[in-house]
Amino acid sequence: MKKLILSTLLAGSLAFAANAQEFNKWSLEANVGFNKPMAPFTAGFISPTLNLGHADLGVRYMFNEKFGAKLDYGFGSFQELKDTKAFDTKYFRLNLQGVANVGRIMNFESFSSKLGMLFHMGGGIGVVNPELNRFNDFNDKVYTMIFGLTPQIKLSEKVALVGDVSTVLNGRQTITFDGSSAILPSTMANPSTNNGFYGPNATWWTGTLGLNIYLGKQTQHADWFIAANNYATKEELATQINGIKDMLKDSDADGVPDYLDKEPNTPAGARVSPSGATLDSDGDGTPDHLDKCPFQPGAAASNGCPVEVSRDEVDYLRKAINDGYVNVYYAFDSAKPLGYSISSAQYISNFLKRNPGVTVEVKGYADELGEEDYNIKLSESRAKAVYDLIIASGVDASRVTYKGYGEDTSVDKSSADARQMARRASFVVK
Numbered sequence: 283m284k285k286l287i288l289s290t291l292l293a294g295s296l297a298f299a300a301n302a303q304e305f306n307k308w309s310l311e312a313n314v315g316f317n318k319p320m321a322p323f324t325a326g327f328i329s330p331t332l333n334l335g336h337a338d339l340g341v342r343y344m345f346n347e348k349f350g351a352k353l354d355y356g357f358g359s360f361q362e363l364k365d366t367k368a369f370d371t372k373y374f375r376l377n378l379q380g381v382a383n384v385g386r387i388m389n390f391e392s393f394s395s396k397l398g399m400l401f402h403m404g405g406g407i408g409v410v411n412p413e414l415n416r417f418n419d420f421n422d423k424v425y426t427m428i429f430g431l432t433p434q435i436k437l438s439e440k441v442a443l444v445g446d447v448s449t450v451l452n453g454r455q456t457i458t459f460d461g462s463s464a465i466l467p468s469t470m471a472n473p474s475t476n477n478g479f480y481g482p483n484a485t486w487w488t489g490t491l492g493l494n495i496y497l498g499k500q501t502q503h504a505d506w507f508i509a510a511n512n513y514a515t516k517e518e519l520a521t522q523i524n525g526i527k528d529m530l531k532d533s534d535a536d537g538v539p540d541y542l543d544k545e546p547n548t549p550a551g552a553r554v555s556p557s558g559a560t561l562d563s564d565g566d567g568t569p570d571h572l573d574k575c576p577f578q579p580g581a582a583a584s585n586g587c588p589v590e591v592s593r594d595e596v597d598y599l600r601k602a603i604n605d606g607y608v609n610v611y612y613a614f615d616s617a618k619p620l621g622y623s624i625s626s627a628q629y630i631s632n633f634l635k636r637n638p639g640v641t642v643e644v645k646g647y648a649d650e651l652g653e654e655d656y657n658i659k660l661s662e663s664r665a666k667a668v669y670d671l672i673i674a675s676g677v678d679a680s681r682v683t684y685k686g687y688g689e690d691t692s693v694d695k696s697s698a699d700a701r702q703m704a705r706r707a708s709f710v711v712k
Contacts, residue, residue: 305347305507306498311340311354313446313492319360319371319459320485327460328363335359336488342381344504350381352402356488360459369460371412375426375450379404383505385434391508398434398442398505408452410484412461420461424452427482434494436506442494452484459484534558599633600640600711610668610707615652617663619671619707627668630709631675634682643710644668644684649701650691662686668707 317336319329340354357374385391385398410422430448437443456465465483496503530539534548536558543558552571553561561570566579566586573586580587602608608630611623619627630642646665648657665684673679690704 304500306496306500306503307344307350308497309342309344309503309505310495310497311338311342311352311444311492312495313338313444313490315446315488315490315492317358317360317488318486320487322455322458322463322465322484324458324460324462326367327369327458327462328366329360329459330363332489333361335361336490338488338490342494344381344383347386347504347507347509348383350383350504352379352381353377354379358488360486362460367460367462368414369412369462370414371410371459371461373408373410375406375408375428377404377406377426377428379428384431385505386508395506395508396436398436400432400434400444400505401430402432402448403429410452410455410457410459412457412459415461416463417457417461420457422455422457424455424484427451427453430488434505439501439503439506440496442496442505444492444494446490446492447487449485449487451482452486453482455484459486603630603633603642603709603711606708608709610664611702612664612705612707614649614701614705615660617660617667619664619667624671627671628675631672631677633711634672634677641681641683641712642672643712644672644682645708645710646684646686647690647704647706647708648688649693649704650689650695651701654688658686658688660686661688664705664707 314337316332316334318331318333323329336356336358338354338356340352342350342352344350353376355374355376357372360369360371360373362368379402382401383398384401388399390397390399405425405427408424408426410424412418412420412422428448428450430446432444432446435443457463458465494505496505529541532539532543533546534543535550536543536548536552536554538554538556538558540546542556545554545557545559548554548558548560549569549571552569555561562568562573563570563576564573564579564586566573566581568580568582568586570576573580575585575587578586578588608626609623610619610626612618612620634640634642644665646661646663646668648661648664650657652660662685665686669682669684672682690706693700693704695701695704
């Protein structure tokens with residue numbers, strides 16, 4: 283048991299030590315790559331699927347291993363597909379975004395310690411500035427919403443190679459990406475460019491490659507920090523083990539460490555519960571280690587064992603009961619035992635408990651007044667009432683039976699005192 287407790291506490295201490303360590307939280311990001319404006323366009327203007335002409339720079343802060351935020355600035359230009367109508371549109375955007383470290387959330391470390399993934403999403407402002415066609419040199423101010431995924435490959439503790447695919451939505455854009463047409467409100471719609479004015483009415487995406495540069499004095503950045511891979515120092519480990527050993531001391535040598543022991547001064551050799559308390563299995567007041575009959579209630583004077591009743595005593599009591607010296611009496615026409623005689627039922631109960639090998643029949647009687655059939659039923663009710671008292675005292679029902687025998691004709695029915703003696707329940711020990 284001690285080994286199990288020691289292992290559990292030690293594992294918990296190591297996990298706490300690992301989580302207590304710090305990691306770097308800041309990083310710089312630089313990426314270059316492709317862009318693709320999707321809509322809106324004037325008829326006849328087409329952009330290439332991969333237009334080399336985008337870059338972005340950013341700074342990121344991680345609140346913990348899984349979540350952070352970043353501010354980034356992206357810029358570039360959109361141009362035409364070869365042999366199509368020419369356009370050249372510059373743009374930039376500035377966005378504040380939330381970041382989720384998908385690699386830590388989804389436990390990428392279970393299959394690789396070098397691969398990661400970030401998800402980012404946020405909003406900001408931007409400008410679309412065509413340099414050709416009708417709206418050349420027009421600065422179209424927009425708001426932007428952006429979301430994307432950033433796969434990562436860890437090159438070292440300070441550098442990671444990253445790719446990124448992001449979708450950007452421009453809101454309230456007023457001209458097409460080619461700079462040839464205006465986007466008007468629906469109330470002034472131009473059929474050739476009926477893209478509306480309000481809401482995110484322009485869409486484009488970027489695909490880039492770049493580097494994350496991690497800043498800070500700690501060994502790892504939050505992107506790659508895995509608590510389970512960190513361990514306590516030898517000094518920390520020694521301190522923790524000594525503390526655990528102190529907790530596992532067992533002053534009374536009962537097998538239960540002091541910090542769990544509700545009875546730290548248990549006598550030597552005593553049987554104890556999981557909480558260290560001395561056991562008294564039969565509840566007789568004598569603890570098991572002193573009880574010679576730990577599973578049978580008994581007096582302390584007999585070392586916790588039940589007192590044996592001699593055969594002569596059993597025979598004497600049996601004779602007294604069977605000869606009618608123990609009776610329960612009733613009032614006229616009543617099945618409720620008279621109070622002064624209820625002790626007889628208790629006497630029978632104690633006799634049965636002390637002599638587990640015997641059984642008893644309760645015999646009910648009535649006087650000769652009244653109809654015979656009625657008296658049969660009354661006598662049985664009287665026997666049943668005593669039977670219920672004995673069973674309620676804790677005697678097993680299989681050891682007691684009852685029966686009504688009707689009128690007792692052995693007494694003088696003209697005598698009131700004799701009739702009272704007839705209204706009774708007697709007992710037969712078997």
